[in-house]
Amino acid sequence: MTPIAMDTGALVRGLYCILPEMVVIGTAILVLLADLLLPEEGKKRLCHLSVAGVAAAILSALWLGPGKIEGFSGMIVHDGMGLFFTLTILAAALLTLMMATGYSEWEGTQKGEFYALILLSTSGMLFMAEGTDLMTVFLGLETLSIPIYCLVGFHRGRMRSLEGAMKYFLLGAFSSGFFLYGIALMYAAAGTTRIPVIASMMRDARLYGNPVFLAGIGLLLVGFAFKVSLVPFHMWTPDAYEGAPTLVTAFMGAAVKAAAFAALLRVVLLTFPAILPAMSGVLWVLAALTMTVGNFSALLQNNMKRMLAYSSIAHAGYILVGLTAGGVAGGQAVLFYVLVYAFMNLGAFGVIMLVAQREDDGYDIDNFAGIGFRYPVLGGLLSLFLVSLAGIPPTAGFVGKFYLFGAAVRSGYVGLAVLGVLNSAVSVYYYLRPVVSMYMAPAPEGIPVPRPPRSAFSFALCASAAAVLLLGVMPASALEFAERSVLSLLM
């Protein structure tokens, strides 16, 4: 038996390529060990440790730069798009963990497991966003999902938390089955699971019109649709979002969506151009349904968390408009919007976390009545984030939607763009309802005093607000970065 030939150079290059992932996983293990050593009063250090670890991961990702590095015999690639999504996901994780400084104290999530699970989930997202083999993408997807199932059910004495977790888990496991069967059929047709190889086989028409391959890509799409909650695969979203600890809800909306869209974008941009006529029809219908159902269901909600859950479904629909448009313009718009959505979503959840005094019924819109003038900073911040979610200038949400719908028009999907604009108009109603209630409604007696935020929490909120405003007023550099990222993928 000959010994296995180890290529040390390749191994080192591979490890270099996954440096941010390694930093995040290393931090998770450190947090678990420190949890054993620290006394009960020192547990808040765990949060600081996690924040430091994610910050270090961001620095290491920046140090790697946008150059293309392939690692582990083509299982993973760090390219411009990988960098863009890595930074988006890590920024979302950083903001989440900064908010955790306050949230953990109020809701009793000051535990090593909580931070370790967030960090491990983050590492899974990074693997998913940078994976160039369907095996890496699948394992990244599961590594991100399994900790999230546990985090949703983290308050295991609260029925809603467990119920949301159970529904999310059952549908997640079910959708994994579809995702896997899709991969199996693609493997049967192509003989490989490498995304670039499959893409080149698509281009020279070896796979074109192969029914096995088409069925495989369809099932893969169903799996993705569950994860990014496209209608009609969205049933779990409101329950999981409402049941989960609010911090986890914010993290799910921002980061999970970014990771899933990263992988979807890689598959779609590389393989779909060849079969575009068939697939763009499917994407068109999914995008139209998702936007419409998400927005109209959000109109009916009285609970802020549930409303934002439906709004996140609608936003997945907007992002899908960019995917349908395809090409460089569509890809660029998707990247930019995913980044913007992470900030405005986290910011909005951050503010309502402060106003709501308790999980479950603290998130009713009535609880927000009258706080606008009494607490001007909180009111102003929440209004800013909601206005941005609605897509009103001068915020980043407006620029993002402008580019998404612009890409759709340029690719000839005028109908879809019109539908998107109409949907945005509908969404203004339910986004402004809390704002109106904050400023116009009379404050009830004994108005709840918002929780005093910790300094890191305030910093996270201000950073999100600054990002939403800056990306809205001067989006040029971020847009250019997004465009270069897409080009680096397509070349």
Place this chain on the structure above:
Amino acid sequence: MNGPSDFIFYAAAALTVGSAILVATLPNIIYAAVALLFAFAGVAGLYVFLSADFLAATQVLVYVGGILVLILFAVFLSNRLADVKISNPGHFHLPAAAVCLVLFGVLSYTAVSTPFAVKTAVYLPTTADIGEMLMTRYLLPFEVASVLLLAALIGAALLSRPERGTPEKADMEEGRG
């Protein structure tokens, strides 16, 4: 290789499919779990038939030895055996059935129309191959899988522990348990 080997394939396939149907239809959870055991065993037999010796062994170890035991534990923990409520009938949805039928039709059509380069399985031991690939080409997925298992371990331990009030009491409970 005609005749007997074909018969073994059909027997294993029939065992697997039959047991799977029982899993999806039997009202009694314990009977369903036992049927699941036979389905797993049938799949392991198919792996042997496909000359995937290593996977057949893993199938028995992981599914029968791990997952099935876990499921049985959950059955016993979540049902008082004296209760009659252990049975749990299914109910019939027309749209769901229609969707499943369409799905099944598409899948079986694609199965039949798949072109393959090779028409015969190569009967060679695969364990060494798989081991080497896991350490070279598929090193990264292997490592990601270990991260996944770590996460699952933490999460499962966290969720199945009873919720407790004060941490001091928690430590005592852990010491006793």
Place this chain on the structure above:
Amino acid sequence: MIEPPAYLLLSAILFGIGVVGVVARRNILIILMSVEVMLNGVNVAFVAVGSYLGDATGGIFAFMVMTVAAAEAAVGLALLIALYRIRETIDITELKVLKW
């Protein structure tokens, strides 16, 4: 001689039975078992394709699927036990604190 389509057909049948089980049953444990049947169907496809292409990828993918199935089963059953502890039910239609 058994040809590859026979295996793919078998895997489609197993997958389909699993899907029916998930959709039609209300007991969480049975749903979990049906998911396992689905994943077994997927694995049959992976192993059969890998073996007929003479490629180890299929086998390794099946191996990874088993790992994931085990992890999912562990987390799912932990959730189930936590749920049973406060609710004493494993019937999915009883999960209606949140609107379904």
